[in-house]
Amino acid sequence: MTRSTHWRHEPSGPFQVFQHELNRFLEEYLQPRRRGGAEPPPTDLDPSEWNPAVDVYETPDEMLVVAEIPGVDPASIDLAVTGNVLSLRGVKASGDLPEPQLQVRERRFGTFYRQLMLPHEVDFEKAQAEAIQGVLRIRLPKRIAAKPRTIPIRPT
Amino acid sequence: MNLENPTIQVKVGSEQRQPDLSKAVEQDFPELQGAYTPPIDIHEGADGLTLEADLPGATERNLHIHLEDNVLNLYAKIDSPAPEGARLVYEEYRLGDYHRSFILSDEVDRERINAELKNGVLRLFLPKADRARTRRIEIKERDQ
Numbered sequence: 001m002t003r004s005t006h007w008r009h010e011p012s013g014p015f016q017v018f019q020h021e022l023n024r025f026l027e028e029y030l031q032p033r034r035r036g037g038a039e040p041p042p043t044d045l046d047p048s049e050w051n052p053a054v055d056v057y058e059t060p061d062e063m064l065v066v067a068e069i070p071g072v073d074p075a076s077i078d079l080a081v082t083g084n085v086l087s088l089r090g091v092k093a094s095g096d097l098p099e100p101q102l103q104v105r106e107r108r109f110g111t112f113y114r115q116l117m118l119p120h121e122v123d124f125e126k127a128q129a130e131a132i133q134g135v136l137r138i139r140l141p142k143r144i145a146a147k148p149r150t151i152p153i154r155p156t
Numbered sequence: 157m158n159l160e161n162p163t164i165q166v167k168v169g170s171e172q173r174q175p176d177l178s179k180a181v182e183q184d185f186p187e188l189q190g191a192y193t194p195p196i197d198i199h200e201g202a203d204g205l206t207l208e209a210d211l212p213g214a215t216e217r218n219l220h221i222h223l224e225d226n227v228l229n230l231y232a233k234i235d236s237p238a239p240e241g242a243r244l245v246y247e248e249y250r251l252g253d254y255h256r257s258f259i260l261s262d263e264v265d266r267e268r269i270n271a272e273l274k275n276g277v278l279r280l281f282l283p284k285a286d287r288a289r290t291r292r293i294e295i296k297e298r299d300q
Binding site for chain 1: 195196197198199200205208209210211212213214215237238239241242243244245246247248249251273275276277
């Protein structure tokens with residue numbers, strides 16, 4: 001009875017290799033410029049022409065989600081929390097100028113729906129969001145960490 | 157000459173002539189050398205050009221618009237949205253300044269340039285100067 005438990009972790013069988021490759025591919029596809037962090041990257045549930053780019057920062061007191069939303073009416077953004085998933089929905093509407101007059105078109109428009117998984121230590125009740133000049137900042141304070149306690153053992 | 161308007165300042169020309177404006181811009185803002193090129197739309201109408209640019213983070217204070225001769229320069233220095241010392245956990249875009257330069261083919265009526273900044277989008281209206289605009293000449297009937 002030697003090494004009988006190791007096979008589970010070895011990607012030796014063809015299915016395991018395939019599974020491993022698939023995971024790696026998905027990981028690379030979903031995390032092109034990942035910089036550490038334990039949470040999975042934001043998902044894009046509405047792959048339209050345009051989606052806001054998201055950066056996430058961490059300070060000792062809070063998590064800060066920053067999204068670039070130029071041309072998005074802040075009032076039209078739907079920001080919701082389910083469990084520890086933050087979802088961001090809205091639309092970047094194109095301008096009101098008539099199309100035939102367009103000479104250069106580089107800007108992109110469309111609806112967006114992105115989801116971000118955040119660490120459980122975040123207190124969603126105290127979340128605050130503000131949109132200033134096309135930049136959305138969502139501040140998520142961390143919960144006060146439970147203080148270490150000693151449990152006395154009562155003598156019998 | 158400075159043209160004031162309700163939202164942002166458009167600087168047209170300058171008292172001391174600069175031989176090369178882009179060089180002058182880089183002297184004033186050396187960090188703009190690695191600046192991003194913001195996406196733009198240009199609409200041409202009978203009265204002039206309307207330019208729209210996505211500039212998230214640009215404000216009335218940090219956005220500069222220069223028009224000298226027929227060269228239009230836009231630049232903005234963007235502040236970090238995060239407090240100092242914050243650790244970047246996940247990144248999809250890099251914070252950076254914006255810079256874009258255009259050569260305008262038509263002469264612009266500098267007195268009527270209009271710029272507004274809303275939700276991170278700049279809309280700049282550059283009216284054609286009378287010389288470049290097709291003019292309708294009214295014929296007045298003389299009373300007899």
